[in-house]
Amino acid sequence: MARKVTSLLGIDLEDYEVRVVEIRYRLGKPSIAQIARAPIPPGAVSRGIVVEPGLVAVALRRLLDSMNFEKAEAVFGVADSQTLFRAFTVPFCSEEELPTIVEGEIEHHNLVHSDEGLHDFFRLHSPAPVEGEPISLTVVAANESATNGLREVAERAGVTIAAIEPSSLAMLRSAALSIPASQVTFVMLVGTTATDTAFFIGGRLTAFRRIEVGSNSLVQNMAPALGLEQSPTAVEWGEESYTAGRGDGSNLQISDNSVDRLANETRHTLEYLRRRYPDFAVFDRIHLVVNQSWFDALPQMLEGRLGSDVELVRLPAGDYDAPDAILNLAGPEALRFMTAYGLAAYEAVPTGIRLPEVDLFSKQRKVARRAGSKRNFLGSILVSAVAIVLGVTGLVLFNRQISRVDAETKLLTHQTEEVRGKIDLVVAARLKKAAQYKALRKEGIPLGVVMDYVVGSIRPGVGLKSVAVGDDLGVKITGDALTESDLIETTRNLQNSPVLSGITVNQFSRPAKMAGTPVAFELSAKTVTAARLKFSPRKAGG
Numbered sequence: 001m002a003r004k005v006t007s008l009l010g011i012d013l014e015d016y017e018v019r020v021v022e023i024r025y026r027l028g029k030p031s032i033a034q035i036a037r038a039p040i041p042p043g044a045v046s047r048g049i050v051v052e053p054g055l056v057a058v059a060l061r062r063l064l065d066s067m068n069f070e071k072a073e074a075v076f077g078v079a080d081s082q083t084l085f086r087a088f089t090v091p092f093c094s095e096e097e098l099p100t101i102v103e104g105e106i107e108h109h110n111l112v113h114s115d116e117g118l119h120d121f122f123r124l125h126s127p128a129p130v131e132g133e134p135i136s137l138t139v140v141a142a143n144e145s146a147t148n149g150l151r152e153v154a155e156r157a158g159v160t161i162a163a164i165e166p167s168s169l170a171m172l173r174s175a176a177l178s179i180p181a182s183q184v185t186f187v188m189l190v191g192t193t194a195t196d197t198a199f200f201i202g203g204r205l206t207a208f209r210r211i212e213v214g215s216n217s218l219v220q221n222m223a224p225a226l227g228l229e230q231s232p233t234a235v236e237w238g239e240e241s242y243t244a245g246r247g248d249g250s251n252l253q254i255s256d257n258s259v260d261r262l263a264n265e266t267r268h269t270l271e272y273l274r275r276r277y278p279d280f281a282v283f284d285r286i287h288l289v290v291n292q293s294w295f296d297a298l299p300q301m302l303e304g305r306l307g308s309d310v311e312l313v314r315l316p317a318g319d320y321d322a323p324d325a326i327l328n329l330a331g332p333e334a335l336r337f338m339t340a341y342g343l344a345a346y347e348a349v350p351t352g353i354r355l356p357e358v359d360l361f362s363k364q365r366k367v368a369r370r371a372g373s374k375r376n377f378l379g380s381i382l383v384s385a386v387a388i389v390l391g392v393t394g395l396v397l398f399n400r401q402i403s404r405v406d407a408e409t410k411l412l413t414h415q416t417e418e419v420r421g422k423i424d425l426v427v428a429a430r431l432k433k434a435a436q437y438k439a440l441r442k443e444g445i446p447l448g449v450v451m452d453y454v455v456g457s458i459r460p461g462v463g464l465k466s467v468a469v470g471d472d473l474g475v476k477i478t479g480d481a482l483t484e485s486d487l488i489e490t491t492r493n494l495q496n497s498p499v500l501s502g503i504t505v506n507q508f509s510r511p512a513k514m515a516g517t518p519v520a521f522e523l524s525a526k527t528v529t530a531a532r533l534k535f536s537p538r539k540a541g542g
Contacts, residue, residue, distance in 0.1 A: 009074035010343030023344040030348040038063040048079025050149025057156035073160045075343040077167040080191035082146035089134040118142045122356030125204035164361035168196040170342030171289045178316045181352030190290045201280045203353040213262040219252045263305035268498040289313045291339045296332040457493035461486035475525045480518035500525045
């Protein structure tokens with residue numbers, strides 16, 4: 001974030017509308033200039049993937065024209081349903097060596113399947129770092145089809161991509177710019193299909209965890225209330241339907257069952273943080289960031305379930321470049337723009353807090369440039385081939401040089417075969433990427449992560465013999481306990497682990513009925529985190 005810019009757009013593509021915030025920078029400080037949104041055709045964007053880039057580009061271009069933008073530089077957001085967060089550690093190294101080390105670890109452990117480099121990482125900071133200890137990281141990966149769709153929309157709408165960022169990190173930036181840094185401890189970021197949680201100690205990000213409960217499952221009857229039941233064609237999506245109003249979400253109802261699930265998973269996360277960081281994990285206030293106007297009542301629903309004050313984060317109050325064009329930023333309508341505001345504030349540096357710096361487009365930008373060079377080269381070959389054909393035709397008509405015609409025809413055929421060979425290579429590469437993405441979706445959780453939770457849960461009087469994860473993601477734990485109470489307390493701790501479920505005591509026995517003889521036991525469970533790391537399809541409103 002070292003570039004000097006005067007204006008930047010944040011573009012948030014939802015499944016039913018596009019939201020844009022313009023921020024102008026003065027001496028590095030962000031100031032809201034414009035806020036706008038417009039509907040897009042139903043079905044043109046599905047679960048964060050652009051299905052009809054032409055229709056989406058038209059909607060975006062019309063919105064930018066209404067904001068008097070001919071050319072614009074923007075940061076696009078990737079929906080949480082199309083991003084993956086995975087925590088792991090690397091050996092201690094310098095900051096300069098860290099990117100190279102991370103790339104090597106990702107390739108060695110096969111953590112992310114992406115030849116296009118659609119991944120980045122950010123550090124997790126310990127409150128009491130020890131020299132030489134391993135470095136904790138979180139790798140961020142994006143679905144390639146999602147970023148490709150954003151690229152095509154940007155090209156057709158005449159927008160220059162400054163960066164592509166996960167929407168949850170943009171919402172985190174909105175929170176950091178809207179509340180004092182000293183109050184930022186635990187932040188909940190409610191996205192479309194998931195809620196990401198961030199834990200800060202002294203202004204530095206210490207833990208980041210995803211909960212598979214988002215706005216789609218928190219509300220009921222979303223599609224009818226928003227008018228999303230039908231999917232018109234491009235012909236039907238004319239000027240009249242474009243300016244027509246959509247459902248405002250007034251009929252939406254927040255599901256108590258889904259709020260219970262969100263609260264339970266959040267409570268498990270808070271309990272883990274209290275055990276891991278007992279001197280710092282004090283949660284008197286929880287900050288909640290949403291991007292839908294109908295969630296203004298969600299904090300009250302969570303407060304009773306979590307036993308802590310839950311405060312809804314709103315856009316920062318202050319002076320704006322164009323007050324007449326700004327909505328009532330204190331009202332629920334402004335909640336729609338929390339993601340777009342964080343994207344537009346990509347170059348801002350909050351005071352007293354350090355945020356993750358992620359750009360999923362940095363490496364893909366270089367790939368796009370190389371692809372453009374290849375297209376120009378192939379275009380030159382095509383022009384040369386056409387010139388050859390014209391020359392041969394002239395020779396046939398005027399000089400009747402049949403032998404020359406045969407030679408030129410053979411040359412053109414050879415060049416055509418070369419082009420076909422290159423096309424075959426491109427198709428094979430795309431098939432390979434598709435297979436790699438399928439493998440990514442089936443990826444499980446590393447055994448080391450399971451071990452971290454298991455070791456943190458055992459009692460001093462319990463010793464482990466083995467921890468194994470099977471192909472069905474079942475976990476089997478064997479060991480010895482000095483007393484039955486130690487075994488019972490360890491089982492209770494494992495039940496509270498956020499990555500294990502269904503803890504079962506398969507067997508336990510004392511081989512010799514003598515004082516001091518340990519109790520041998522065998523426990524089984526299922527990993528929860530492995531299922532959450534997949535891009536599983538979800539139904540809207542489910």
